[in-house]
Amino acid sequence: MNYYKRRIKVKEFLYLSSVDAFITNHRPTFMYLSGFTGSTAILIITEKEDYLIVDGRYILRAHDEADKKINIVELIDKSSMMKKALELLKNSNVKNVGIEKNNLKVSDYLLLSESFKVFPFNYLIESIRSVKDENELQKIEKALRIAEKVLSEVEKKLYDGVGKVSEVEIANFIKSRVVEEGAQGVAFEPIVAFGKNTAFPHYSPNNVVLKEGDFVIIDMGAIVDYYHSDITRSFCVGKNKEFERLYNVVLEAQQRSIENVKAGLSPVEVYNIAVKTFEKYELQDKFVHGLGHGVGLEIHELPSLSSGGFGFLKNNNVVTIEPGVYIPEIGGIRIEDMVVVNDDKPLVLTNYKK
Numbered sequence: 001m002n003y004y005k006r007r008i009k010v011k012e013f014l015y016l017s018s019v020d021a022f023i024t025n026h027r028p029t030f031m032y033l034s035g036f037t038g039s040t041a042i043l044i045i046t047e048k049e050d051y052l053i054v055d056g057r058y059i060l061r062a063h064d065e066a067d068k069k070i071n072i073v074e075l076i077d078k079s080s081m082m083k084k085a086l087e088l089l090k091n092s093n094v095k096n097v098g099i100e101k102n103n104l105k106v107s108d109y110l111l112l113s114e115s116f117k118v119f120p121f122n123y124l125i126e127s128i129r130s131v132k133d134e135n136e137l138q139k140i141e142k143a144l145r146i147a148e149k150v151l152s153e154v155e156k157k158l159y160d161g162v163g164k165v166s167e168v169e170i171a172n173f174i175k176s177r178v179v180e181e182g183a184q185g186v187a188f189e190p191i192v193a194f195g196k197n198t199a200f201p202h203y204s205p206n207n208v209v210l211k212e213g214d215f216v217i218i219d220m221g222a223i224v225d226y227y228h229s230d231i232t233r234s235f236c237v238g239k240n241k242e243f244e245r246l247y248n249v250v251l252e253a254q255q256r257s258i259e260n261v262k263a264g265l266s267p268v269e270v271y272n273i274a275v276k277t278f279e280k281y282e283l284q285d286k287f288v289h290g291l292g293h294g295v296g297l298e299i300h301e302l303p304s305l306s307s308g309g310f311g312f313l314k315n316n317n318v319v320t321i322e323p324g325v326y327i328p329e330i331g332g333i334r335i336e337d338m339v340v341v342n343d344d345k346p347l348v349l350t351n352y353k354k
C-alpha cells in the first residue's frame with residue numbers, strides 16, 4: 001500500500017489552500033494515511049515532514065506498521081498527546097493548521113486554536129478515501145465473501161428453525177461464525193428481525209422466536225484487514241402473499257438503481273431512481289432511509305446515496321444499494337448489495353441470490 005502517495009494528495013491540498021499542516025487523531029484517517037492500525041495516535045502532515053505521535057503501548061507497532069517516510073514520535077512524559085503535537089507544530093514553524101471538521105473533538109479544536117489559525121476541512125480525507133484501490137477492493141470482497149458464507153448458514157438455520165430459533169441466537173451465531181471464518185469481527189451489531197419487528201429498519205435483536213410466514217431481515221457484515229462488508233437479505237419461511245408482493249417491488253427498485261449507478265451522477269440522482277420505482281406502487285412513504293452508503297475502513301462513509309447526498313459518484317467508489325419498505329404492524333423488506341462504481345454499469349460485488 002502506498003501511504004506516501006495518499007499523503008501527497010493531502011500535501012497538495014495544503015499547498016493549494018495555503019495551509020501549513022494537517023493534523024488528525026481520527027483512527028480511520030491516520031490508518032489510511034500512515035498504515036498504523038493502533039487505536040490512538042496523532043498524525044501530522046506538513047509540506048516536507050510527517051509525524052506520527054504514539055504512546056509507549058504502540059511504539060513497536062508504529063515502527064512496524066507505519067510508512068517508513070513518517071517520523072515516529074514517542075509520547076514519553078505524561079502530558080497530553082495534543083500538547084505534544086502543539087510543541088511539534090511550533091518547532092516546525094507552522095502558523096496555520098487544517099483539521100477534519102467532522103472528526104475532531106471540540107477540546108482539541110480549542111487547544112489548537114490557542115496557538116494556530118485553524119482551517120476546518122470538510123470531508124477532505126473522507127472524499128479521498130471514498131475511491132478505493134485494488135488492494136482495498138480485495139479486502140472488501142474478502143469481507144463480503146465471509147459475510148455471504150455465514151449468511152447462507154443463517155438462511156439454512158431459519159428454514160430449520162421455525163418455532164425454535166430466536167433473533168438473538170441468530171445474531172450470536174453470526175458474531176461467532178464470521179470470526180471463525182477469518183474476519184476480525186462483525187462490521188456492526190447484526191440486525192436480525194422476525195415478523196413485525198422487520199418494520200423497524202435498524203432493529204436490535206431480542207428473544208423473539210421465528211414463526212411460520214414471518215418476514216425476516218438479516219443485515220450483517222464482516223471486517224477483514226479493517227475493511228468492512230455489508231449485506232442484507234429478506235426472507236420468509238413459508239407462504240406470505242404480502243411478503244412476495246413487497247419483495248418484488250423492493251427488488252425492482254434495487255435492480256433499477258444498480259443498473260443506473262455510474263460515475264458522474266450525483267448521489268441524489270441515484271437515490272431518486274429508487275424513489276421513482278416506489279412511487280409506481282405508492283410505497284414512496286414507506287422507504288424511510290437513504291438508498292445506500294460508501295463502505296471501507298468505516299461501515300458508513302462517503303458517498304451517501306440519500307436525499308442529503310452531495311458531490312458526484314466516482315470510479316471505484318464502493319457503495320451499498322439497499323432500498324427497503326417498512327409497514328408498521330406488518331413488516332419490512334430490505335435488499336442490500338455492494339457495488340463498485342464504474343463509467344458504465346457498476347461491478348456488483350455481492351453474489352448472494354435474491
Ligand SMILES: [Mn+2]
Pocket residue numbers: 230231320322336
Ligand atoms: Mn448498509
